[in-house]
Amino acid sequence: MINRIRDIRREKNMTLAELAEACDPPTTPQTIGRLETGMRNLSIRWMDRIASALGVDPETLIRAEANARAQIVATLGDGGPDALAAPRDALLPTELGGDEIxxxxxxxxxxxxxxxxxxxxxxxxxxxxxxxxxxxxxxxxxxxxxxxxxxxxxxxxxxxxxxxxxxxxxxxxxxxxxxxxxxxxxxxxx
Structure with missing residues (x-):
C-alpha cells in the first residue's frame, strides 16, 4: 500500500521525531520512518494515530496506485529553481486541515x-x-x-x-x- 505520510509530514514542516512525539501514545522516529517507507505495515490503528498527530483524516494517508497525483518536482529559492531529490505529492488544502471548516x-x-x-x-x-x-x-x-x-x-x-x-x-x-x-x-x- 502506498502511503503519503512523508509528504504530509513535510508539508506540515514536521521532523520524524516531532511526528513520533505527537502520536498518542508517543512512538519512535524509527517506527515512523519504517511506516513511511513501507518497511512496516500501516495498520488501521497506526493510520488513526498518525492521522491524529498530523491533524488530517486517516484516509488522507493512503492513495491508490492508479490515481496519478500532481507532483512537487522543484522548489524556487534565492538561487533559482532547485530539483527535489525525489518528487512528492502536492497536497490540497482540504487534505492538510483536519476537522476545521x-x-x-x-x-x-x-x-x-x-x-x-x-x-x-x-x-x-x-x-x-x-x-x-x-x-x-x-x-x-x-x-x-x-x-x-x-x-x-x-x-x-x-x-x-x-x-x-x-x-x-x-x-x-x-x-x-x-x-x-x-x-x-x-x-x-x-
Missing part, C-alpha cells in the same frame, strides 16, 4: 492584491480565537446574509474591525459574528 471566496472583480478569477481558501475559526487573525485577510459574516472582507485590524469584545481591500474604503465593524474565516491559500490561474 474551510470556505472559498471567489473573486469576480479585482480588488487590492486579488485578481478576477482568483479563489481564496479560508479556514473558519471561532471569534474568541480572532487574535491569531489580526492583520490577516478575513471573511466575516454580517447580519442579513452579507459579509465583510478585508484585513482584520481591530477586536474589542464582540466587535471586529475589518479594513476592505479596495483603496479608499472605510473600516467596517461587525458585531458578534458566528465565525471568522482566515485566508490560507490563494489559487490563481495563469
Amino acid at each position: 474551510r470556505v472559498v471566496l471567489s473573486i469576480e472583480t479585482s480588488a487590492g492584491e486579488y485578481r478576477a478569477g482568483d479563489q481564496l481558501w479560508l479556514r473558519q475559526i471561532a471569534p474568541a480565537n480572532a487574535g491569531q487573525a489580526i492583520n490577516r485577510d478575513v471573511l466575516v459574516p454580517r447580519k442579513g446574509g452579507r459579509f465583510a472582507f478585508g484585513r482584520l485590524i481591530d477586536r474589542q469584545g464582540g466587535r471586529f474591525g475589518v479594513l476592505p481591500v479596495g483603496a479608499g474604503q472605510k473600516q467596517q465593524v461587525v458585531d458578534d459574528p458566528a465565525w471568522i474565516a482566515v485566508a490560507e491559500m490563494l489559487v490563481r490561474k495563469l
Whole structure:
C-alpha cells in the first residue's frame, strides 16, 4: 500500500521525531520512518494515530496506485529553481486541515492584491480565537446574509474591525459574528 505520510509530514514542516512525539501514545522516529517507507505495515490503528498527530483524516494517508497525483518536482529559492531529490505529492488544502471548516471566496472583480478569477481558501475559526487573525485577510459574516472582507485590524469584545481591500474604503465593524474565516491559500490561474 502506498502511503503519503512523508509528504504530509513535510508539508506540515514536521521532523520524524516531532511526528513520533505527537502520536498518542508517543512512538519512535524509527517506527515512523519504517511506516513511511513501507518497511512496516500501516495498520488501521497506526493510520488513526498518525492521522491524529498530523491533524488530517486517516484516509488522507493512503492513495491508490492508479490515481496519478500532481507532483512537487522543484522548489524556487534565492538561487533559482532547485530539483527535489525525489518528487512528492502536492497536497490540497482540504487534505492538510483536519476537522476545521474551510470556505472559498471567489473573486469576480479585482480588488487590492486579488485578481478576477482568483479563489481564496479560508479556514473558519471561532471569534474568541480572532487574535491569531489580526492583520490577516478575513471573511466575516454580517447580519442579513452579507459579509465583510478585508484585513482584520481591530477586536474589542464582540466587535471586529475589518479594513476592505479596495483603496479608499472605510473600516467596517461587525458585531458578534458566528465565525471568522482566515485566508490560507490563494489559487490563481495563469
